Amino acid sequence: MTPQELAQFCREQLGVEAERSGGIFYSKPELLKRGDVYLMGYNPGGDSGPPISEELDNHFAKSVSGYEQTWQHRSGTNDDGTLRHRDVERLTRYQRGLKEFTALLGYQPGQVFMTNLIFFQSHDGKGVKYKQDSETCWSIHEKMLSIVKPKIIVAVGNGNAGSAYTKLLQQKRHTIEPSSKVVKEANHGNYRLKGFRFSEDNRDVMVLGLPHFSYYNVKPNQDLLKQFINDLAR
Numbered sequence: 001m002t003p004q005e006l007a008q009f010c011r012e013q014l015g016v017e018a019e020r021s022g023g024i025f026y027s028k029p030e031l032l033k034r035g036d037v038y039l040m041g042y043n044p045g046g047d048s049g050p051p052i053s054e055e056l057d058n059h060f061a062k063s064v065s066g067y068e069q070t071w072q073h074r075s076g077t078n079d080d081g082t083l084r085h086r087d088v089e090r091l092t093r094y095q096r097g098l099k100e101f102t103a104l105l106g107y108q109p110g111q112v113f114m115t116n117l118i119f120f121q122s123h124d125g126k127g128v129k130y131k132q133d134s135e136t137c138w139s140i141h142e143k144m145l146s147i148v149k150p151k152i153i154v155a156v157g158n159g160n161a162g163s164a165y166t167k168l169l170q171q172k173r174h175t176i177e178p179s180s181k182v183v184k185e186a187n188h189g190n191y192r193l194k195g196f197r198f199s200e201d202n203r204d205v206m207v208l209g210l211p212h213f214s215y216y217n218v219k220p221n222q223d224l225l226k227q228f229i230n231d232l233a234r
Contacts (some may be wrong), residue, residue, distance in 0.1 A: 001147065003029065003060040008127055013117075013139045018056070021049040022121040024140065026114040029060045035113055037105060038150035039098070040164045042139075042157045042212070043118035043128050052119055093120045097213025098156070105152065105229075113148050115141070117155075117164040128163030138171065151205060158209030165194055165209030169207055171200045172207070182232045187221050188209050196234040207230055 001009075001037035011018055024042050025032070102109050118133045119140075145153075169176075180197035194209035208229065210216065218225065 001143075003032075006032070006143070007073060009143060009167050011053065014052065014136065017049045017136055018053040018122070020120045022052050022119045023049070024052060024115060024119050025055070025059050026116070027112060031111070031113045032147055035111075035148050037102070037107060037112045037152045037154060038145060038148050039112050039114045039154040040101070040156065040168075041094075041114075043093075043133075043165055043174045044118050045123060046120040046121055047123060049121050073221070085206040088118075092214070093099065094156075094213045097216065098216045099220075100218040101154070101213070101225070102208070104156075104218065104225060113144075113150075115144065117141070117167055125162070134162075134167050138167070147148040148204060149201070151203070152206070153205060153207045154228065155207060155209045157212045158192070162208075165207070168207050168209075169196065169219060172193055172196075172200075172233065175199055178233065182228065184224070184228050184231070185223055186216065188216050190214065194224070198231065208232070 001019050010024060017089075081145050098114075099109050110211075117137065118128050118130075119137050120133055122128050153168060155164035155168055157163040160166060175198040177199070182193070182195045182196075184193045186193050188211060191211040192212075195207055197204055197206050199205070206229075222233050
């Protein structure tokens with residue numbers, strides 16, 4: 001599938017939803033190929049971004065990954081909902097966690113294909129409709145997963161109410177090895193590390209369900225995370 005064909009496929013699958021602000025790709029265009037890792041967040045943060053249709057027109061000419069950019073995030077609002085100010089001087093906590101975890105897996109972020117479960121932009125998870133929006137986007141994930149054929153899928157966010165992890169658990173439920181499921185304390189409040197393995201196209205795939213990097217610190221928990229991955233790989 002050529003980049004142009006993939007862009008057209010995305011437009012067809014999204015329909016009028018392609019005019020919502022957001023994005024599909026957070027890694028360089030050349031990473032949409034066979035690779036070891038497929039990293040899936042929940043949805044793009046922020047507001048007032050360009051429509052997805054614009055990204056589909058321009059993405060495959062990009063030379064910079066989305067994770068390399070300094071992301072804007074809300075640091076306070078006035079009573080009317082307008083922003084007090086934005087912090088654009090440093091990487092977000094999510095970006096730092098993303099870099100630290102990909103390093104723990106033995107990769108640089110520039111070697112990992114990255115996207116989000118839901119492509120539509122919002123300031124928090126309440127700004128999108130989990131069931132409806134994840135269904136709208138899932139056929140595109142199936143297409144991209146068939147191209148990348150990953151050994152590991154990293155789901156950033158593993159809440160039961162709706163997350164990248166719960167969507168994967170739902171979609172792959174018929175191919176999961178029941179004995180492969182792992183749940184461990186995450187060393188952060190009541191959060192857990194969750195994972196499972198499934199088989200597809202004669203491949204074994206490991207799914208790592210992690211607390212969201214916006215509030216989970218990777219660096220002090222590296223040994224715990226390594227043990228979690230080892231337990232899941234057995």
